[in-house]
Amino acid sequence: MNTARSWEALQDKRFRAFFIARTTSMVGTSMAPVALAFAVLHVDERAAALGQVMAARMVAMVVFLMVGGVIADRMSRRTLIQVSHTLTALTQGIVAWLVISGHATIPLIIAIEAVNGAVSAFSMPAMQGLVPQLVEPRLLQQADALMSFARNGTMIIGPVLAGVVVAGPGPGWALAVDACTYVLAILALSRIALPAAVRRGSSxxxxxxxxxxxxxxxxxxxxxxxxxxxxxxxxxxxxxxxxxxxxxxxxxxxxxxxxxxxxxxxxxxxxxxxxxxxxxxxxxxxxxxxxxxxxxxxxxxxxxxxxxxxxxxxxxxxxxxxxxxxxxxxxxxxxxxxxxxxxxxxxxxxxxxxxxxxxxxxxxxxxxxxxxxxxxxxxxxxxxxxxxxxxxxxxxxxxxxxxxxxxxxxxxxxx
The missing domain is CATH 1.20.1250.20 (MFS general substrate transporter like domains)
Structure with a gap:
């Protein structure tokens, strides 16, 4: 693959919109671990409290992964990702408001982050299945490399950005920024047009x-x-x-x-x-x-x-x-x-x-x-x-x- 073709996948407007949406949401995703950790410790300084929050999110995600995979193969993957992003923005936004307003408690954060983890169990399989619908087979490797470039790049930038916001306005505001990135991603995804999903009657x-x-x-x-x-x-x-x-x-x-x-x-x-x-x-x-x-x-x-x-x-x-x-x-x-x-x-x-x-x-x-x-x-x-x-x-x-x-x-x- 020569240099002139390195960015060819981005010439497709549907993949370009998905790339923008995914990169935007990944900025928030890479900020979330730092923002959430300090938000929890702001409420309760015990390491055990942070462990409980992280475990709740992971367990919920694992429990719903199989269901998420089935739903992602049954309906429009773009729509499913948009719905998942909407719920992620709401859950992170609620936690941000609770922390900023001083009403946050560990049980509340655990419950909300469990919902967040369950939501990700639907969005991740949908994203994996969406890429082949957006690019030609010959461009699959390039498309995946572009997505990885964005993911790895945001994993370098996101924690630094989260640290700056946490050290300044506070961890609640870092979570608010995370929520906003998903709103922007939803808007970008709306530009992707796909054929209607084939409905199956199986259980x-x-x-x-x-x-x-x-x-x-x-x-x-x-x-x-x-x-x-x-x-x-x-x-x-x-x-x-x-x-x-x-x-x-x-x-x-x-x-x-x-x-x-x-x-x-x-x-x-x-x-x-x-x-x-x-x-x-x-x-x-x-x-x-x-x-x-x-x-x-x-x-x-x-x-x-x-x-x-x-x-x-x-x-x-x-x-x-x-x-x-x-x-x-x-x-x-x-x-x-x-x-x-x-x-x-x-x-x-x-x-x-x-x-x-x-x-x-x-x-x-x-x-x-x-x-x-x-x-x-x-x-x-x-x-x-x-x-x-x-x-x-x-x-x-x-x-x-x-x-x-x-x-x-x-x-x-x-x-």
Missing amino acids: MVADLRDGWTEFTRRDWLWIIVVVFGFLNAIHIGAWMVIGPYIAKTDPDLGVHGWSLVLSAEAVGAVLMTVVLMRLDLRRPLRAGMLGIALLSLPILVLGLDPRTVVLMPLAFVAGAGTQVFSTGWSVALMENVPEHALSRVSSYDMLGSYVAIPIGTTVFGWLAAVADPRTILVVTAVTYGVVSLATLLVPGIRHLRRATIVAAQQDSPVG
Whole structure:
């Protein structure tokens, strides 16, 4: 893919409107963790209170993911996203008002954020299924890379913006800004015109069963989801739980060094999205699993020699590798799963990912208390790398090719 075509997907006005809407809402999404954390701590200084709020949101999202996938395959995905954004703006706006007015309580915030989590269970599968409806198949990788570029970029800018607002007007106003971004996203989505959704007379259970059939019939799909349930748990536990603990206790790394390491990881992901706008992944899953295996390197060094100057370049490479997997995986799903079942299949994928998060944080928090954290990191890194590369033993993962490339070769005289 040459430089002149790198932004070709944005020439389609429907995808351009979706890109603007998604980027706008992601600014708010990236602000939300910082804004919500300080809003909760403004009401109750106990760490347990923040944990309860975060758990309520995550549990509600996991509970409703399957239903969200079915609904997203049944109705207009654009409409579903707009309704979800409306509810997100309302819930975040209510929490903002409660905090600003001084009427907020932890039980109220827990209840509202649980609704927020349930709403996201409908919007996320819908977004995954909407992109193939907006761009040509040959532009799917570029479209996903553009979305990843926006997501990674806002993850750098959003927390900084949230910090400025929290330090100034206060955490309630940061949540208000978050709510406003969703209102703007709703307006952008209104510019997308799509054919009417095909109504099916099947039951919810039948739709779930059909989605499960689509999910399990492809060995590369369910194997990677199962493997990532394990990989995500140990990645979250090792990198996001034990990592900050090592940073806080090690004089050669420290909190400042750890922030630089995380920034290097984000920069690596952002720059790789630019590369992926120009370079086609001919075998997206092979490239993706090789890329994700690179995450084992900074985890290993964090256990052996946690110095900022060593960790930063490795985190940069790991961030780039993670982005290769993210794009390769999205393209493989969008090209090989029928559009009418894509949201349901995506919901099964997301369920495997999100269930692993509380497991990883809990298990590794316990392990760090009963064993040497650095030894845990070394063992985790080796395990992560071996499991990632072992998936390449599966022919479907190793040999899956871009559908557009295969079609082009079949249509050529030589083919």
